Amino acid sequence: MKFTIPQEENMHPGHLACPGCGGALAMRLALKALGKKTMVVLPACCWSIINGPFPYSAVKVPLFHTAFETAGSVSSGIKAALDILGKKDITVLAWAGDGGTFDIGLQALSAAAERNDDFIYVCYDNEAYMNTGIQRSSATPWGAWSSTTPAAKEEPKKNIMDIMVAHRIPYAATASVSYPDDFIRKLKRAKDIKGTRFIHALVCCPTGWKCSSEISIKLTRLAVQSGIFPLYEVENGLKYTLNKPQQISPDNKLIRSYLGAQGRFANLSEKDTKKIVADIKSEWLRLLNKIEGNICIKQ
Amino acid sequence: MKEVMSGNHAVSYGAMLSRAQVIAAYPITPQTQIVEMLSEFCRTGRLKAKFIKVESEHSALAACIGASIAGARAFTATSAQGLALMHELIHWAANGRMPIVMADVNRSMAPGWSIWTDQNDSLSQRDTGWLQFYCESNQEVIDTIIQGYKIAETVLLPVMVVLDAFVLSHTSEGVDIPEQKLVDKFLPPYKPQYKMDLNQTLAFGALVTPDYNFELKYQIQEAMEYSLTLARKVDKEFKRFSGRNYGLIEPYRCARAEIILVTSGTITSTAREVIDNLRKQGEKIGLLKIRMFRPFPAQEVIEALEDCKKVAVIDRNIGYGVGGILCQEIKSAFCNNARRPEIFGYITGIGGRDVTPDTIMEIVIDVRKNNKADNRIKYVGLRKLR
Incomplete structure (x- = not known):
């Protein structure tokens, strides 16, 4: 039998994540892909807790806990120091949640990306401030309940991939722990590229999504299959590649089954659901247009 | 080698x-010339450093923090609004025990917009765990930066070197x-005991429960107290190769003085001239310069002032609701001392208003005629308002 997932474990068996946390699995997979020569920069996010309080650490690599909005800037500083000290073979991995990426950390991230500073930035996106008790972020989807959108969020989710791609960074990709081979491949690919690399990983938070923990993997798989969270890669801000496996067009039934399994969408009316399906379809078309655009570039 | 240069x-x-191995900075008047010249040093290879051109002062200090924890000597410079924007990370650098050195060019806080000097920006950071030195001359600035790294890397606390906008920065x-x-x-090169290191795999700055945190904060206070002794030692050591030292404070013509003025920053130079004149006329008056503000060298200050009759503390800052900040520190130093001079507090030069020998004389005249503070x-x- 051939293992496609590296056997190397760079996470300890003990950690403080909730049952079914997609973010914990994401780190485990990422460190398998990147190996021991990695240094992690961790702004305030669920992982600040998951990694354990002093004197514990759940990972087998050096890790720096930092202020909420500083994943981009601290990573730049660490990389600059490693360079000047002649340690050029270490991967710096910024590991931030959606709040630290879409909201408070966006300025520092954008600046680092504009400088094309040499590190991998992974946003594990569970679509709200889960660590502080499920408050909406700009990554929370339209229609979702959160403790600060007690009816439903009225604004659409910010498209962080478009923002990062607009920086023309060498590599940006979406990834899902429900597709571990694809996830590992993308992290490994990112590792071999120089410059700012950005991975947007949708991860399930059973606590905040109000679903049972055993369907965590299934839900983020559904997100991909239904067209809600397409898996794709963008090179140099220009060349889009749609990854398999996923539907060739958004699937109404799968979208409904994704929404229906989560308590945070329990308040949706039929009209709301229809709007969500329509929005996903139009986003999908927008993505296809970008992929079509590749052909223009080649000519 | 002697050269004519600005404070910046x-x-x-x-x-x-x-x-310095990693520099991260953002432009702000009146600091900008500092980092312009450093980027030129980097370009020509005179300085082998990585210069990260960040998008804000917040990121400037964050990048320095990253560089420092990865084992590099880090430097940044800022002023006023920039320093205030850094505030969260000013705590982070001290609590994380990172020996970063930063220059702050004292500038009045907005609004209204001002680019001129007073000390409210840096003094607002006094309880963060940074050492603070206030400089009087450009020579003192260059020397204090070098001394600053030596002290910082020994006690593992960051150091702020402060200079007045324009009066020093552009003169x-x-x-x-x-x-x-x-x-x-x-x-010698910075060799940290703990850093981001593949062989140590430590997690820095993790959640710390009440079980541990008190001791961590106490150790910062302990390091602060030790840095008084250390700064004295480093200053003496510096003299051995440069012929110059400054002390933590500097009593100037204080022998048998009945009145002593207390100053910091460039007001000191102005006051020296006034003191020289008055001494020539036979007046028993002296001057005490406060160079190190954090940690506050209280014992040295007491010893320098306890024999005189009257002390006039000159503050280029306002602790709103209290008064001059330096004055508060000095009063508090004397609180449990049996012998205590009368301590008068004067505030002047706010927002960069000129402090001339006449300003100092006005203070001297006032303190002469009052016996009880x-x-x-x-x-x-201060202009009459109504």
Whole structure:
């Protein structure tokens, strides 16, 4: 039998994540892909807790806990120091949640990306401030309940991939722990590229999504299959590649089954659901247009 | 080698001679010349450093924090609004025990917009765990940056070197540039005991429960107290190769003085002239310069002032609702001392208003005619409002 997932474990068996946390699995997979020569920069996010309080650490690599909005800037500083000290073979991995990426950390991230500073930035996106008790972020989807959108969020989710791609960074990709081979491949690919690399990983938070923990993997798989969270890669801000496996067009039934399994969408009316399906379809078309655009570039 | 340079360029030379390895900074008047010159040093290879051109002061200090924890000597410079924007990370650098050196060019806080000097920006950071030095001359600036790294890397606390906007930052003076060879001997490469290291796999800055946190904060206070002794030692050591030292405080013509003025920053130079004149006329008056503000060298201050009759503390800052900040520190130092001079507080020069020898004389005249101090704050050079 051939293992496609590296056997190397760079996470300890003990950690403080909730049952079914997609973010914990994401780190485990990422460190398998990147190996021991990695240094992690961790702004305030669920992982600040998951990694354990002093004197514990759940990972087998050096890790720096930092202020909420500083994943981009601290990573730049660490990389600059490693360079000047002649340690050029270490991967710096910024590991931030959606709040630290879409909201408070966006300025520092954008600046680092504009400088094309040499590190991998992974946003594990569970679509709200889960660590502080499920408050909406700009990554929370339209229609979702959160403790600060007690009816439903009225604004659409910010498209962080478009923002990062607009920086023309060498590599940006979406990834899902429900597709571990694809996830590992993308992290490994990112590792071999120089410059700012950005991975947007949708991860399930059973606590905040109000679903049972055993369907965590299934839900983020559904997100991909239904067209809600397409898996794709963008090179140099220009060349889009749609990854398999996923539907060739958004699937109404799968979208409904994704929404229906989560308590945070329990308040949706039929009209709301229809709007969500329509929005996903139009986003999908927008993505296809970008992929079509590749052909223009080649000519 | 002696060169004529501004206070800002003295900072740049100080950082270069200290062989800063990572610099991260953002432009702000009146600091900008510091980092312009450093980026030129990096371009020409005079300084082998990585210069990260960040998008804000918040990111400037964050990048320095990253560089420091990865084992590099880090430098940044800022002023006023920039320093205030850094505030969260000013705590982070101290609590994380990162020996970063930063130059702050004292500038009045907005609004209204001001680019001129007063000390409210840096004094607002007094309880963060940074050492603070207030400089009087460009020579002192370059020397204090170098001394700053030596102190910072020994006690593992960050150091802020403060200079007045324009009066120092943009004023040129002759500065003796220490020889690189000698600086290297004085300040060897930074070798941290703990850093981001693949062999140590430590997690820095994790959640710390009440079970541990008290001790961590106490250790910062302990390091602060030790840095008084250390700064004295480093200052003496610095004299051995440069011929210059400054002390934590400097009593000037205080022998048998009945009145002593207390100053910091460039007001000191102005006051020296006034004291010289008055001494010539036979008046028993002296001056005490406060160079190190954090940690506050209270015992030295007491010893310098306890024998005189009257002390006039001159503050270029306002602790709103209290008064001059330096004055509060000095009063508090004397609180449990049996012998205590009368302590008068004067506030002047706010927002960069000129402090001239006449301003100082006005203070001298006022303190001469009052024998008993009260807690009223006196303002010098303040226009009548109604």
